[in-house]
Amino acid sequence: MSDRIVLQDVSKFYGEVLGVNRVSLSLPPGITSLVGPNGSGKTTLMNLMTGLIRPTRGSVEVLGLTPLQADDFFRAVGYCTQFDSFPRGITGWEFVFDALALHGVGGRQAATRTAETLARVGLQDAAHRKVAGYSKGMRQKARLAQAIAHHPRVLVLDEPLNGLDPMARAEALALFQELGRQGMHVVISSHILEEVDRISDRIVLMTGGYVVAEGNIQQVRQEVQERPMQVLVRCAKPEVLAARVFEMNHCVEAQLHADGGGVFLRTRNLDQFYAVLNRIASEGLVQIEAVAPADDDASAIYQYLVGPDGETV
């Protein structure tokens, strides 16, 4: 049996809307973080991994199993979704206990495991209260408890740190690290890289439904640096600026803004680009009003990875 999560050329379309496109990944055990802005396809990818949705094209296998092999697949997989909803009228205890019952864990063993799991996430005192009365952080913990109660080998966590206070956040990260050290697959999504980079063995950067970079933190940093980045420069004579920067061999594309008050420039070397731009500004050839990253794709991550002045993190 394979010990990997394998996605092969996976695409998912919701009608004409792209969820993810041509994603191929092979994830070994350890902690993998899916990072990207909202709408980048992280949740879609996780739903595909756990069989909640089917790929339009391609195949998904987790430890050599597909979701159609439900008995074995879902014993191996635990999924803490982002959906902040629960069956009506349920208590935290019932929520975890019922999940174990569906896994075929009965009576006393289920009760013991429920108590252990709720204690592990710090919900033991609120176990018999209705989930509807929980705070957002407590509901997050309840979902986490339900996902780990059956001791899965693959744990998929969609934005698991949302709603947690700093203390609970640190505890959750410590728990994920512990599970990763035990040889489990822990797949975590986040739109904030700083949240997960310290504990991640691998990072998968996503944007617009595509995987734009994948690997350990150094590899990702390298890939992002090599990727042409788009910058919008607001200025009085955009065509002059475009002609000037196009003389640089790392500038691969220039496009005038529709209102004629700026130019989109795509460069392979952001550091050099900014240096040249400063020179042009100081020469007084073009009066520059504003400069901003125009890439929707992971500009925040880029800034974090290479730093605002180009220094590495």
Add this chain to the structure above:
Amino acid sequence: MTNWSELMKGVLSAPYRTWIAQIVAIVRMESRRNLLTWRSLWVYALAFAPTSIILLHSVVGSGRHSIESDTDVMAGIFHYYYMRLGIFFGTLSIFTRLVRGEMVERSLHYWLLAPIRREVLLVGKYLAGMVRAIALFWTAITASFLLMYMHFGAAGQQFMFDGPGFEHWKAYLLITALACIAYGSIFLLLSMLLKNPMPAALLLMGYEAISSILPAPLQKLSVIAYLRHLMPVSVPTDGLFALLTVNTEPVAPWAAVTGVLLLTAVVVALSAYRMRSLEISYTPE
């Protein structure tokens, strides 16, 4: 030949014991979560509305009726109310909640992430709905039946235990169970095919209403056409009642029961097929 033997081998080696245990767990869980809830209140009101009227009738009208006339009244209530409205809308509420309701409440994924085959999950949910609907309407109809005859004292007791009363009661329970089973399966399927199954349910109601004037082959697709032949007491078919009365091609009782069960089996199989490819898309509904 090989395919056939492989299929047989697969059928014989299927983990039936596990599936049964999973179904029992689903039924137990569904029952605990849904049996006594405030949002079910109107379904209980629907089931027990005639019971409360009969209670009033037994208190106020005691001594002013005969067992024969009350037997006709009971048959009328069952035919015109329970068969046409009560069970129809009761099962609509119970069975559309099983999958569509959980989709709306965004809690269906918890079921889909359990190590249970989708088909087994569907059967478990269907059986949970069936148990709930049958338990509810059997209780309501039994209470109505008892209240209808209790106020006759010894004569009522004799009618129920030594006369035809017991057979009538059994027939009403059989029809109720079959109606819950059949309508439940249809509403479950509709709720999985349509975001809002209500218009389709109303169309079905219209179809059931006109089934008596449809050609015989189309009548075979009507639940009420089968159930009508199991009625222990015939109901008046003149005047305004003629609009609500089902008159269909005669069918033997065994054929009626078999017909309903076959129809149900086909619809549940279609639902299981749909469940297999169901995806979670919690869009606003």
